[in-house]
Amino acid sequence: KEVDGKAVDAEEEDEEDLTHGKVVLLVSHCTGLVEKAHQDRLRHLFVALGYSFDEVDGAMNKDIRERLVRLSGIGTYPQVFVRSGNPGDEAGFVFMGDFHKVFEMNELGRIHRVFKGCARAGGAGSGVSGGSPGASSSSSLANGGNKGGGDGLLGKEATSKARRSATSVP
DSSP, rough: OOOOEEOGGGGGSGGGGGOOEEEEEEOOOOOOOHHHHHHHHHHHHHHHHBBBBBETTTTOOOOHHHHEEEEEEEOOEEEEEOOOOOOOOTGGGGEEHHHHHHHHHHHHHHHHHTTTSSBBBTTTTOOOOSSSSSTTEEETTTTTTTTTSSSTOOOOOHHHHHHHHHHGGG
């Protein structure tokens, strides 16, 4: 991952940098079975661990996808980021890993240390409502978890794209 233009390992990130972070899943609702299974497993993992997360459909939000893929350096789904900076600031996203890296962190018992400062489900502004994992467990990244509208995290264009794609969410 990159912080201020420098490559940094997600597990070596200073905990203070992620104190007010939020997990962001980059997914695609137009993908193959393996990628869909990986996306579902990540959703279930973060719900089970109690982390609030935003989800962005890269297939429907080209501008956001391009920013995040440029940051991660990989073009496959799913990917996990932490949003820790100012809304709309590309440098505010920290790439944490792909499906395999995040599951490895979990299996090695490192995931709570790495995501320690991230928003927890049920907290103020978590964007998570109760219920089953998946459809109701995440909020729109472009809308910033604000279901009442607004310019969201990445501006009016991303918000309108998110609204258009809202019907494609399972």
